[in-house]
Amino acid sequence: MADELIPEPPDTPAAPDTETQETAAEPIKTRKNGLYPGVSDELAQNMKSGWADTELHGLAPIPQAAETAARRAALSARFPGERLVIPAGNLKTRSNDTEYPFRASTEYVYLTGDQTQDGVLVLEPKTGGHEATIHLLPRSDRENGEFWLSGQGELWVGRRHSLAEAEQLLGLPAKDVRKLPAALKEATGPVRAVRGHDAGIEAALTDKVTAERDEELRVHLSEARAVKDAFEVGELQKAVDSTVRGFEDVVKVLDKAEATSERYIEGTFFLRARVEGNDIGYGSICAAGPHATTLHWVRNDGDVRSGDLLLLDAGVETHTLYTADVTRTLPVNGRYSELQRKIYDAVYEAQEAGIAAVKPGAKYRDFHDAAQRVLAEKLVEWGLLEGPVEKVLALGLQRRWTLHGTGHMLGLDVHDCAAARREAYVDGTLEPGMCLTVEPGLYFQADDLTVPEEYRGIGVRIEDDILVTEDGNRNLSAGLPRRSDEVEAWMATLMQS
Ligand code: GLY
Ligand code: MN
Ligand code: MN
Numbered sequence: 001m002a003d004e005l006i007p008e009p010p011d012t013p014a015a016p017d018t019e020t021q022e023t024a025a026e027p028i029k030t031r032k033n034g035l036y037p038g039v040s041d042e043l044a045q046n047m048k049s050g051w052a053d054t055e056l057h058g059l060a061p062i063p064q065a066a067e068t069a070a071r072r073a074a075l076s077a078r079f080p081g082e083r084l085v086i087p088a089g090n091l092k093t094r095s096n097d098t099e100y101p102f103r104a105s106t107e108y109v110y111l112t113g114d115q116t117q118d119g120v121l122v123l124e125p126k127t128g129g130h131e132a133t134i135h136l137l138p139r140s141d142r143e144n145g146e147f148w149l150s151g152q153g154e155l156w157v158g159r160r161h162s163l164a165e166a167e168q169l170l171g172l173p174a175k176d177v178r179k180l181p182a183a184l185k186e187a188t189g190p191v192r193a194v195r196g197h198d199a200g201i202e203a204a205l206t207d208k209v210t211a212e213r214d215e216e217l218r219v220h221l222s223e224a225r226a227v228k229d230a231f232e233v234g235e236l237q238k239a240v241d242s243t244v245r246g247f248e249d250v251v252k253v254l255d256k257a258e259a260t261s262e263r264y265i266e267g268t269f270f271l272r273a274r275v276e277g278n279d280i281g282y283g284s285i286c287a288a289g290p291h292a293t294t295l296h297w298v299r300n301d302g303d304v305r306s307g308d309l310l311l312l313d314a315g316v317e318t319h320t321l322y323t324a325d326v327t328r329t330l331p332v333n334g335r336y337s338e339l340q341r342k343i344y345d346a347v348y349e350a351q352e353a354g355i356a357a358v359k360p361g362a363k364y365r366d367f368h369d370a371a372q373r374v375l376a377e378k379l380v381e382w383g384l385l386e387g388p389v390e391k392v393l394a395l396g397l398q399r400r401w402t403l404h405g406t407g408h409m410l411g412l413d414v415h416d417c418a419a420a421r422r423e424a425y426v427d428g429t430l431e432p433g434m435c436l437t438v439e440p441g442l443y444f445q446a447d448d449l450t451v452p453e454e455y456r457g458i459g460v461r462i463e464d465d466i467l468v469t470e471d472g473n474r475n476l477s478a479g480l481p482r483r484s485d486e487v488e489a490w491m492a493t494l495m496q497s
Pocket of ligand 1: 439
């Protein structure tokens with residue numbers, strides 16, 4: 001933001017007009033006095049008028065409007081007679097008047113398709129169900145100067161949809177969110193809210209909600225997301241397809257990463273994510289050499305060296321906020337060494353076994369168990385563990401090097417459905433429409449004295465996004481090669497181009 005646009009501080013900040021102040025739950029927030037332009041009466045008057053009417057009419061609903069309506073209907077059926085409050089969340093200050101990028105809460109996005117900061121979905125109980133209303137900030141007020149004097153005014157941050165426009169897009173009645181806290185305070189009857197996103201809304205409900213009842217709502221919304229509808233599967237495929245292109249981008253610039261650092265890889269993938277999607281779905285793990293043994297290496301400030309492996313774990317988040325979560329472990333120079341290949345192929349074999357175990361009716365744990373068994377067998381075969389394999393598995397001894405679970409649900413959150421009950425998730429059964437990652441790995445820490453020296457500092461993970469289908473599964477990320485010889489051939493093509 002250009003400081004030269006900001007003249008002297010004002011004597012008095014512009015006052016919101018009386019009518020807006022009466023109806024607003026909170027006064028309009030203005031930029032800090034010290035940074036704020038001086039406003040003469042003449043200028044304030046001048047800024048009120050001379051603006052075209054830009055209201056949009058006849059807007060088509062968002063593509064997922066039918067699906068969000070069905071999700072709200074399922075929620076309504078689960079909590080009859082109760083008011084349900086689902087906030088998008090607010091901006092978080094990074095410093096002074098600078099904010100972190102906003103990302104609406106998963107629950108709100110799931111139920112509305114909207115991503116607007118400060119939005120709140122309310123399901124108001126009615127006979128036979130609920131009436132859903134979305135509460136949003138309306139267009140910036142021109143009369144009171146909010147549009148140009150408030151830090152979140154449209155002149156500073158961009159045009160918002162009017163409430164009438166939002167209604168057309170989302171298929172929901174829309175109201176002014178600034179009146180919502182007062183209305184919630186006054187309302188009577190049972191209420192539940194999704195916590196952790198909007199302190200103002202929570203404050204309005206303090207005396208009306210309990211942590212236990214709110215948790216039931218969060219759990220329900222987590223479990224409801226386990227089976228993806230056709231729209232969601234399409235979005236996940238888009239996320240994966242962009243991610244495949246992002247991995248190709250990275251392979252093409254490995255020489256530049258060698259000349260700089262892991263940051264070149266992070267930046268390259270991020271460019272793809274921002275150009276084709278909303279963002280990355282989680283911090284990209286660009287782990288070269290021994291950094292590959294650090295599961296969530298996101299500092300990405302290390303050297304990239306020929307002869308080492310690069311573990312790249314990254315996912316594009318679509319404009320609708322569905323994310324991919326894909327890992328490939330690539331030889332920086334395009335060819336695996338003998339030992340790297342041995343370890344890579346073992347992880348590949350484990351992943352093959354894991355993917356084969358993903359099918360409707362299988363226990364969720366089956367794919368993990370299948371992959372762990374292969375890895376335990378390899379570790380025994382290589383003499384790193386003493387057999388028999390059954391004993392290794394019973395004691396979990398392979399975990400010194402396998403470290404993490406073999407996968408998780410994927411969707412709007414990279415670790416989707418995380419609030420689901422055990423019986424609905426890790427102790428549950430796979431169903432068509434579930435989407436999960438299968439991501440076994442082997443990690444030999446640089447300081448692990450229990451393995452031969454040449455193993456130390458090698459980390460391999462292979463991660464794909466697998467959709468459970470009626471008759472088995474579909475690998476959404478099959479566009480990226482996985483087998484070691486296929487990875488090498490794919491890299492060779494890209495590195496020549
Ligand atoms: N990228 C985090 C994970 O694979 O779970
Ligand atoms: Mn991952
Ligand atoms: Mn994952």
